[in-house]
Amino acid sequence: MSEQPPAPLPREKKVPVQVTRFDKVLGQRRNLIYIVVGALVLVVLLALPPLGVSGFWLRTITQAYVLAIMAIGWNFIGGYTGYAAFGNVAFFGLSAYVTGILMKKVGVPFLPSLLTGALFAAAFAVLIGLAVLRLKGHYFAIATLGVAEATREIIADDLGFLLKIPGDLLGLIGLDKAAESLHAAAEKVAITDGPRGIVLPFFQPPFQIGDLTKVQIEAWFFYYLTLSLVILGILGTWWLIRTKLGYSLVAIREDEDSAKMLGINTTWAKVTAFALAAFMAGLAGGINAYWKTFVLPEEVFRIGHTLEMILSTILGGPGTVLGPALGAGIFTLVSSLLIFKLKLGGFHVMITGLFIVIVIVFTPKGVGEFLTGKKPLALSSLLENIRRYRV
Amino acid sequence: MEGFAQNLVNAMLLGGTLALVALGFSIVWGVLNIINLMHGVFVMLGAYVTYSAFTYLGIDPFLSIPFSMLIIFGLGYLLQRYLINLVIRAPLLVTFLLTFGLEMVFVNVALLIWKGDFRSVTTGYSGVGLVLGAVKIPYIRLAGIAISFLLALLLHLFMTYTKTGNAIRSVGMDLDAARLMGVSIAPTYAVTYAIGAALAAAAGSLISMTFPIYPNMVGSWTLRAFVIVVLGGLGSIPAVLLGAFAFALVEVFGGSYLPGLKDAIAFAVLVLVLVVRPSGIAGKAFYK
Numbered sequence: 001m002s003e004q005p006p007a008p009l010p011r012e013k014k015v016p017v018q019v020t021r022f023d024k025v026l027g028q029r030r031n032l033i034y035i036v037v038g039a040l041v042l043v044v045l046l047a048l049p050p051l052g053v054s055g056f057w058l059r060t061i062t063q064a065y066v067l068a069i070m071a072i073g074w075n076f077i078g079g080y081t082g083y084a085a086f087g088n089v090a091f092f093g094l095s096a097y098v099t100g101i102l103m104k105k106v107g108v109p110f111l112p113s114l115l116t117g118a119l120f121a122a123a124f125a126v127l128i129g130l131a132v133l134r135l136k137g138h139y140f141a142i143a144t145l146g147v148a149e150a151t152r153e154i155i156a157d158d159l160g161f162l163l164k165i166p167g168d169l170l171g172l173i174g175l176d177k178a179a180e181s182l183h184a185a186a187e188k189v190a191i192t193d194g195p196r197g198i199v200l201p202f203f204q205p206p207f208q209i210g211d212l213t214k215v216q217i218e219a220w221f222f223y224y225l226t227l228s229l230v231i232l233g234i235l236g237t238w239w240l241i242r243t244k245l246g247y248s249l250v251a252i253r254e255d256e257d258s259a260k261m262l263g264i265n266t267t268w269a270k271v272t273a274f275a276l277a278a279f280m281a282g283l284a285g286g287i288n289a290y291w292k293t294f295v296l297p298e299e300v301f302r303i304g305h306t307l308e309m310i311l312s313t314i315l316g317g318p319g320t321v322l323g324p325a326l327g328a329g330i331f332t333l334v335s336s337l338l339i340f341k342l343k344l345g346g347f348h349v350m351i352t353g354l355f356i357v358i359v360i361v362f363t364p365k366g367v368g369e370f371l372t373g374k375k376p377l378a379l380s381s382l383l384e385n386i387r388r389y390r391v
Numbered sequence: 392m393e394g395f396a397q398n399l400v401n402a403m404l405l406g407g408t409l410a411l412v413a414l415g416f417s418i419v420w421g422v423l424n425i426i427n428l429m430h431g432v433f434v435m436l437g438a439y440v441t442y443s444a445f446t447y448l449g450i451d452p453f454l455s456i457p458f459s460m461l462i463i464f465g466l467g468y469l470l471q472r473y474l475i476n477l478v479i480r481a482p483l484l485v486t487f488l489l490t491f492g493l494e495m496v497f498v499n500v501a502l503l504i505w506k507g508d509f510r511s512v513t514t515g516y517s518g519v520g521l522v523l524g525a526v527k528i529p530y531i532r533l534a535g536i537a538i539s540f541l542l543a544l545l546l547h548l549f550m551t552y553t554k555t556g557n558a559i560r561s562v563g564m565d566l567d568a569a570r571l572m573g574v575s576i577a578p579t580y581a582v583t584y585a586i587g588a589a590l591a592a593a594a595g596s597l598i599s600m601t602f603p604i605y606p607n608m609v610g611s612w613t614l615r616a617f618v619i620v621v622l623g624g625l626g627s628i629p630a631v632l633l634g635a636f637a638f639a640l641v642e643v644f645g646g647s648y649l650p651g652l653k654d655a656i657a658f659a660v661l662v663l664v665l666v667v668r669p670s671g672i673a674g675k676a677f678y679k
Binding site: 084132138142145146152164303352356360388391 | 474476483489492580610617661669
């Protein structure tokens, strides 16, 4: 009798599950199509400035990139860790101020100032985070909101009280001379110039490119700088979620107590995520300061910035790699069109607000879910959220 | 820096207004379990209704309080019934963001209608008050605190002795049990929210007489309402009153020492309470 080994099974080809009409249209090569489209988009974006696109569009797209940087940062703490921070504009503003102060008053060039500003924001986040990340859910959100507001007031007040309080304490224990000098210093100190704000030095092109004007070189500089930071941010997110830290963050989001029982150092993980978010927001803040050439407390600590980055992340899909950038792009595009083409300038804040309302009610997990096929592209998906959570 | 006695009196008077603002916030949080970031909007709108009634129709500000309350009651009812109710059982952060978005919309609308200038309501009797030694007590603020207490009392009576009030309390205690008892949840939620809004509007009307009003005052008042409710403890009317007066003391004395850092002080109080005693002074109970 000859014993033959059983014939090997034929290799089964992996077919992605086709759930939705969207999937069926794209067919089995859906992922490949996405990669090709993504590469094309990247090439187009890289080539935009040399193609002679108008200044308006370059500025708008650069604005979108800045928002995307902030949103990518927020995604770390809000999307992946599940701690919805409402005060990230504090990091944006602090970095803007540090960058501005270093450039204007100390004369440091741009890139080192930017880096210092972002690192300062991250350090601040670590300090605040250790206190605030103990709180859960809405308490954490309001606490971070309070941090942002308090930071704004302190900066607008020009830090005088930091010298005034020790001065008064010294006066109480009788060291009047020292108290006097501290008080005098508090009057004279002008670190942040209070509510007047700081004006930064203008951009000076380091070298000449063809026959472009100074203004155009400036536009190109900021465009490529922000674009490369967005790409780095996306790659960084993609890498992060494959590290132990990334998995820890998702574990914290899903069930923090179980994560602690598994031995994850949740405090360290949360603070790291918070610091990363602050770093990204800080980069955006420093770039914004140099780009707009001025910093004002009401502008750089405006709560609208936080709302925009949260909205972008949620719109694109929180907890995804491309979500924040996608959402930032959609939001900036729509609001720019509404503001500049339809001349609805005074309605900017209202547009953001309405966007938030619509996104929250209809697509709380963002449009990313439609693209990855998890949700069918039908009206019922939009109403699903309402059906689940209405009274 | 004012004298100690004047500060103390100011704190007492401010406490009344703050209590009224925080009362509505506390009811909405206790019964609907949503943190209404729009609360400041109702304060602002109430203030502007009184301002408009006074400036364009010549109606005395105290007389316009019922009107501002009524108008904002209607607005709050519609908002809750047809918008916020759509996602009310979602996680807290969803309604958080929703009310925040709505706040942005309303602030923008207010900016477009009334512009960003500071306005106030000054009547013939605005500056008049009792003078006891070094302490000045304006009659307006005295009336304000009286109205606050009156409204708090009315609220308590409403909650305890009327059918709707009892329905609201039962929904706050146990939603499903209330439903089983035949309470209609959607209108009850809407009425609760509307009451909160109306109280805020009354506070706004009083504020328009004593402070300058401008559309961006919204954030400050919402933050203070939140801090007071956390400080006093979610649950009963006395808890809110306690928290309001405690907070008023901190704000007046802190504000006279470090002017310009009002929100920073409020935030510092908040963090302190959350770290030391998260349930507030009077502790969290179901809404009494």
